[in-house]
Amino acid sequence: MKIIVFGASGDTGTYFIKYLFENGFTKKNEVIAVGTRKTTKFDLYKIEYLQLDITQKNEFEKLPQSVDAVVDLAGMMPARMKGYEPQRYIDVNITGTLNILDYCRSANADRILFTQSFGDIKEYSEKNPFLTVNLPRRFAFNTDHTIYVMSKNFAVDMIKNYHELYGIKNFIFRLPSIYLYSPIDTYYVDGEPRKIGYRLLIDRAIAGEPIEVWGDASRVKDMVYVKDFCQMLCKALFVDRDSGYYNVGTGVGTSLLDQIQGMIDVFGTPGKKSEIIMRPDKPNAPQYIMDITPAVEELEYKPQYDYLTMLKDMKYEMYNYIENGGGGINKTVMCLPVWLMDYRKIFFAEALKNEI
16 A cells, blocks of 8 residues: 655654554555655655645645555644734645645545544533534634634535545544644744643643642543554554544543643652642633544544553653654754753653653
């Protein structure tokens, strides 16, 4: 099987390529990574990488004339947008997806895998945190995320259209926050750079600083790890079905208090554990649990990482990144957080022997 992965140079795409390599799929299948960034990171896996702008139709001439499966992880999202330029959502998420679909048709692709935000159903979670796959779309029309959500919704509709017209099998994955380790620990909120929330909390746990728990500490969130998401994608590459629509998650909620306590237990420095300060006067955190029943029944998906196992593996990924000089890839653009350098000897040495 020949597989093309668009968006491979991003964090999730990189983990997926690594997952395919580490689980032996690249031995029996040809995998081509495609992204917008200039990188040599995939040389480590002996996987061909092509730099390509999906908004430019002529650039698709760089790709093979035939392919079996396309995984589309490319996309413009608010977390990666400095300022507010909604045209970029149209260009990348709609025009780019249409160009990918036309490539699938011309290259006789058997199937396409596509990711969308759970922003199209997130509004339901305040009344009932359990989000099922087939909920009707409901999202706010008065935020700077609106056009982003609409662009992803329209892309899903285009994919369904190409399925009906040309028989291209389609598998849609609705994503909440996907947790992972990356040396990049900032994102954009309302167009302004900000530290990623869970990375800020982990930093405080490592430093032994007090951590505040805001709002209702019992509210739960589905904490899904990137490697479980990769498992789900991989199963969809080979499943004998024409289509599928899947929520990405674990199907289990972890309370805010347990999230904080877990970070302290896993990342905290012995003898210098963070104090938890309850702040019920502060705003509540989001709450949601993703219904993964279709993925379990149709893909035989089984989450491998509960919350604490996820944190321990993230800790290992941090350690591995440092010990290999930036993961052994792209060393010239290494950007290690100061805390990681300061604390690595303290919290990695014994913990890795006992936990990983």
